[in-house]
Amino acid sequence: MMMEWIHPGLFFILGAFLIPLIKGKWKKAYLLIIPSLAFIDLLLMQEGVFGRVPFLEYTLILGRVDKLALVFGYIFVIAAFCMTLYALNVKEDGHHIAAFLYVGSTLGVVFAGDLFSLYLFVEIMAWASLFLIWYRKTKAIVRSGVTLHHGAYLRWRLPAGRHHIACAGHGFDSI
Numbered sequence: 001m002m003m004e005w006i007h008p009g010l011f012f013i014l015g016a017f018l019i020p021l022i023k024g025k026w027k028k029a030y031l032l033i034i035p036s037l038a039f040i041d042l043l044l045m046q047e048g049v050f051g052r053v054p055f056l057e058y059t060l061i062l063g064r065v066d067k068l069a070l071v072f073g074y075i076f077v078i079a080a081f082c083m084t085l086y087a088l089n090v091k092e093d094g095h096h097i098a099a100f101l102y103v104g105s106t107l108g109v110v111f112a113g114d115l116f117s118l119y120l121f122v123e124i125m126a127w128a129s130l131f132l133i134w135y136r137k138t139k140a141i142v143r144s145g146v147t148l149h150h151g152a153y154l155r156w157r158l159p160a161g162r163h164h165i166a167c168a169g170h171g172f173d174s175i
Contacts, residue, residue, distance in 0.1 A: 005050035005063055007111065008038040008073060009121075012080070012104030016097045028088050031096060035081035038107070042073050049113055061113025072110045076103060095135050102128035 015034040022030050047070075051062030080103040090096065105128060108121030 005045070005065075006041055007051060007063055007108070008041045008045075008077065009104035009107030009111070011035075011038040011041065012100045012107065016100035016104065019096050019100070020093045031084050031088065032081065034100065035077055035084055035103075039074075039077045039081070042070065042077060045070065045073075051111075051113075055116070058114070058116060060117050062108070062117055063111045064113030065111060069110050073107060076106050076110065092135065094131070098128045098131040098135065102132065 011034050015030075019027070019030070045065055047065050047067065049061055049064050051060075053060040053062060080099075083099070084096075087095065087099070102125055105121045105124035109118060109125065112118040112121055
């Protein structure tokens, strides 16, 4: 049985969790293989709607592929490869994990086909960027990260944030 569609962000998100398990020179190769696999996946991708997942009374659409989404997907994956190449000398795994989660969720946003999926991936992006900021480990950075964290909490608690969730499950065509 052949898979119909593989989300390119899945390579980054799942690949992020394997980073601490790989050591030495193999880690550098692994870090560059992930964006390469995602790029190959993008090259093989066809236009359409994929990744329909039933969730409560909604249908999440994790993959809405059109020409514009493909262009942004190419841009983000090529940028991810270049940034990973530049960051190969970074020793802390946390930086790479947060960066890969960020790129994977960015691709999730690009290919999101409904509001709930979009909101989910935007939240993963926000938390991943927060951890990237916190990895600088200076007092000013940590304070600004706490401010960002509280801002994210307030955004979730505000009625507008709940409204987006209430509208979730409806594709962008119904807006």
